[in-house]
Amino acid sequence: MSAGCERYQPLLSAMLDGETTEQENRLVRQHLQTCEDCRRTYESYRGIRTQLRRLTRPNPPVELRRSVMRQIHGGAFLRYRPRQSFSFGVAALVVITLMVLLAGTLITLVVFNRPTSFDVAEVAATSDRVTIRFNMEVDQKAVESLGSSLFSLTDAQGRSLEYELKVIDKQTVVLEPKAPLEPGQMVKVEAAASIPNKNGTVMPQKHVESKVVAPATTTARPTATSTTVVVAQVPTVTPAPTSVSVTTTLTTVVTSTTIAVTPTITPTVTVTTTVAATPTITPDVTLTPTPVVTTTTTPVITSTTAVTGTATVTPQTPTPGGSPGTTPTPATTAADCQIPAAVSFARILNGNQELLSRLGCPNSREVNISLLYQPYEKGFMLFYNNTVYVLAGNNTWRSFGGVNTTVTPVVSAVVTSATPEVTASPTVTSTVTSPTGKTPVLSPAVAPAQVATATPTPNNFGCNVVPGSSFIQVWRNNAEVRNLLGCPLSPTVSVATIAQTFRGGQMISNPQDVLGRRIYTLFTPDTYRVFVEQ
Amino acid sequence: LPVTVGAARPVTEGYTALWDESLLIEKARLGDEAAFAAIYEHYEKPIYAFIYRLMGNAEDAFDLTQDVFLKAFKALSRTTPDLNLSAWLHRIASNACMDVLRRRKIVRWLPWDPTEHANITPAHVEDEPEYNVEQHEIQHQVQRTLNRMSEKYRLCLVLREYQEMSCDEIADVIKVSRSAVKSLLFRAREQFREIYTDLEERGWPDEEDKTRTRTRKGGQGK
Numbered sequence: 206m207s208a209g210c211e212r213y214q215p216l217l218s219a220m221l222d223g224e225t226t227e228q229e230n231r232l233v234r235q236h237l238q239t240c241e242d243c244r245r246t247y248e249s250y251r252g253i254r255t256q257l258r259r260l261t262r263p264n265p266p267v268e269l270r271r272s273v274m275r276q277i278h279g280g281a282f283l284r285y286r287p288r289q290s291f292s293f294g295v296a297a298l299v300v301i302t303l304m305v306l307l308a309g310t311l312i313t314l315v316v317f318n319r320p321t322s323f324d325v326a327e328v329a330a331t332s333d334r335v336t337i338r339f340n341m342e343v344d345q346k347a348v349e350s351l352g353s354s355l356f357s358l359t360d361a362q363g364r365s366l367e368y369e370l371k372v373i374d375k376q377t378v379v380l381e382p383k384a385p386l387e388p389g390q391m392v393k394v395e396a397a398a399s400i401p402n403k404n405g406t407v408m409p410q411k412h413v414e415s416k417v418v419a420p421a422t423t424t425a426r427p428t429a430t431s432t433t434v435v436v437a438q439v440p441t442v443t444p445a446p447t448s449v450s451v452t453t454t455l456t457t458v459v460t461s462t463t464i465a466v467t468p469t470i471t472p473t474v475t476v477t478t479t480v481a482a483t484p485t486i487t488p489d490v491t492l493t494p495t496p497v498v499t500t501t502t503t504p505v506i507t508s509t510t511a512v513t514g515t516a517t518v519t520p521q522t523p524t525p526g527g528s529p530g531t532t533p534t535p536a537t538t539a540a541d542c543q544i545p546a547a548v549s550f551a552r553i554l555n556g557n558q559e560l561l562s563r564l565g566c567p568n569s570r571e572v573n574i575s576l577l578y579q580p581y582e583k584g585f586m587l588f589y590n591n592t593v594y595v596l597a598g599n600n601t602w603r604s605f606g607g608v609n610t611t612v613t614p615v616v617s618a619v620v621t622s623a624t625p626e627v628t629a630s631p632t633v634t635s636t637v638t639s640p641t642g643k644t645p646v647l648s649p650a651v652a653p654a655q656v657a658t659a660t661p662t663p664n665n666f667g668c669n670v671v672p673g674s675s676f677i678q679v680w681r682n683n684a685e686v687r688n689l690l691g692c693p694l695s696p697t698v699s700v701a702t703i704a705q706t707f708r709g710g711q712m713i714s715n716p717q718d719v720l721g722r723r724i725y726t727l728f729t730p731d732t733y734r735v736f737v738e739q
Numbered sequence: 740l741p742v743t744v745g746a747a748r749p750v751t752e753g754y755t756a757l758w759d760e761s762l763l764i765e766k767a768r769l770g771d772e773a774a775f776a777a778i779y780e781h782y783e784k785p786i787y788a789f790i791y792r793l794m795g796n797a798e799d800a801f802d803l804t805q806d807v808f809l810k811a812f813k814a815l816s817r818t819t820p821d822l823n824l825s826a827w828l829h830r831i832a833s834n835a836c837m838d839v840l841r842r843r844k845i846v847r848w849l850p851w852d853p854t855e856h857a858n859i860t861p862a863h864v865e866d867e868p869e870y871n872v873e874q875h876e877i878q879h880q881v882q883r884t885l886n887r888m889s890e891k892y893r894l895c896l897v898l899r900e901y902q903e904m905s906c907d908e909i910a911d912v913i914k915v916s917r918s919a920v921k922s923l924l925f926r927a928r929e930q931f932r933e934i935y936t937d938l939e940e941r942g943w944p945d946e947e948d949k950t951r952t953r954t955r956k957g958g959q960g961k
Binding site: 215218219222223224249250253254256258259260261263264265268269270272273274276277278328361391413414415416417549573700701702703714716 | 777787791792795797800801809877882901921922924
């Protein structure tokens with residue numbers, strides 16, 4: 206490299222950004238004609254650009270949107286900061302072991318806050334319906350006869366969506382779209398200014414609201430026998446300027462059923478907490494026009510491991526070693542360990558004495574892993590650390606180590622050029638070739654079965670979805686595993702996440718599970734529990 | 740030599756269709772949740788992807804994207820009407836990521852624990868049949884190179900080459916002068932080249948980068 210090159214290199218970088226003057230451009234071009242080193246430097250800068258622009262744009266998990274929307278709704282975000290307050294030990298979170306006997310048990314807490322003028326109180330959009338609730342009783346007959354001239358439903362591009370109008374009750378109107386809406390899609394809902402109410406007046410101004418469409422129903426995996434511990438956070442409710450305070454009763458659940466709990470807080474109108482014992486959740490909100498109704502359920506405590514408390518709370522720092530009156534278990538809060546648990550794991554561990562005593566302290570810090578995940582009819586399979594984990598519906602796990610993945614020959618054929626990255630130019634579509642010049646063998650056209658085994662006729666045991674190639678060997682070769690898991694429900698998902706080993710097991714986070722973020726806790730030797738972030 | 744000048748162009752991939760941003764900001768500023776939902780809709784993917792590339796994993800991307808939008812919703816009422824929403828959101832995201840990355844850097848200096856990596860090695864994601872091995876491998880190397888860069892250089896490079904912002908826009912996001920951005924970008928490119936070449940020569944390590952080490956409150960482990 207000539208001595209003058211150092212002077213030129215910043216200019217090469219600036220030139221790539223369009224930040225050089227005409228004069229500088231001329232100088233640089235002249236220099237490049239004679240200097241091989243600077244040409245290489247410039248090409249490598251361009252290579253960096255090409256490769257960074259080719260990086261995929263990962264899709265945010267659906268749960269992220271739900272989580273953000275849930276928190277901004279009604280200003281709840283002001284009080285609910287999951288990173289700080291999502292601690293299972295603090296009294297803000299009340300965990301009760303509750304045997305839910307009736308399917309679809311609904312606990313509705315209603316805070317009624319009488320509005321001052323006739324308006325739309327709430328709009329909710331799911332893929333099969335848009336529900337509009339008014340803050341006063343509407344003139345049902347008039348609304349029915351005026352029909353859809355009073356409402357409009359459009360998509361994000363402003364296209365009008367066809368729907369059928371149904372007056373559900375005195376205050377609720379439902380627009381049922383002819384074609385189902387896409388969850389995550391944005392729709393605009395308009396209610397005309399002239400909607401008449403029961404008092405003979407009309408809505409003074411039109412109501413326009415954009416909504417992100419939620420899935421129609423949340424259906425849990427049909428792993429009815431798996432013990433899924435759903436630890437739902439009970440939101441701390443403090444009085445908003447327009448609402449009265451709420452005493453929220455706890456939620457939650459350990460049963461032999463998968464249970465999802467969705468506490469929804471709408472300080473201005475209603476607060477609804479739904480606890481469903483079946484895998485189906487009915488997200489409907491019941492509006493009861495009584496001033497303040499607080500429904501309290503008496504929890505049935507069936508386990509000594511339950512942690513109880515109340516919902517009106519201030520965060521409380523865990524006292525190291527425990528305080529008098531608390532569980533006499535020696536030592537353990539996550540903070541007592543020399544090596545800290547990952548933040549998301551500590552949220553579960555703190556205050557959960559049973560879990561802490563079973564897991565003990567971390568052996569090492571959490572590490573980044575690439576996790577493969579596939580849900581099955583009666584459980585799921587995970588793959589990382591070259592090991593397949595079978596998490597069965599009977600609450601036990603087993604692992605199959607040293608799984609010989611079929612990629613090895615392909616992987617070894619991947620990077621062969623000395624510096625594929627820095628020599629790339631934008632016109633080159635592929636910077637890597639295999640030494641043999643062959644295209645890598647793995648392509649979507651190749652059936653996983655053929656890839657994974659030498660069996661000429663793949664046997665999928667009547668399943669529509671084939672196990673991922675990391676899982677197929679274990680699944681095929683072990684009738685017991687097949688019996689425990691059933692068929693795969695959907696293709697394998699790969700996610701970059703974290704795992705941590707503890708004295709008594711390990712914890713693995715899966716932020717992209719179908720139902721949101723899950724944390725698998727695998728105890729030594731063979732049982733597991735799953736925590737779902739709500 | 741075909742010299743093309745990289746013109747500054749706004750990134751469009753990942754954004755929703757054109758929209759009336761100023762009207763929505765105005766409504767969201769007054770607390771209109773639906774307007775904020777529309778803003779969220781528009782920026783969710785680009786901000787998530789941006790954070791994902793800065794942090795190198797989905798876990799952090801989830802947490803920090805959530806934090807960014809909640810902070811934004813809370814702070815929107817205190818902004819001025821001439822708000823540059825994109826730059827502002829990227830600034831909140833940048834600050835959030837830089838905070839976390841700097842905090843984690845402290846613990847990188849702790850004694851090496853040989854047991855730490857003993858048990859866990861990454862899965863071969865490439866073995867999924869539907870998966871493009873070549874491109875993934877390169878993406879993986881690019882991401883690992885990014886993970887090893889200093890935070891400030893990483894931030895500049897990602898804003899310029901991944902988010903495709905101009906030097907002016909980057910200056911607005913990170914609040915430095917345009918000439919400082921030019922200089923940062925030059926050093927960032929040099930650092931990227933250096934780290935990449937080094938890893939290439941030494942052979943790409945089998946293990947994932949340990950970028951998620953976190954300090955716990957009030958302590959730094961051992």
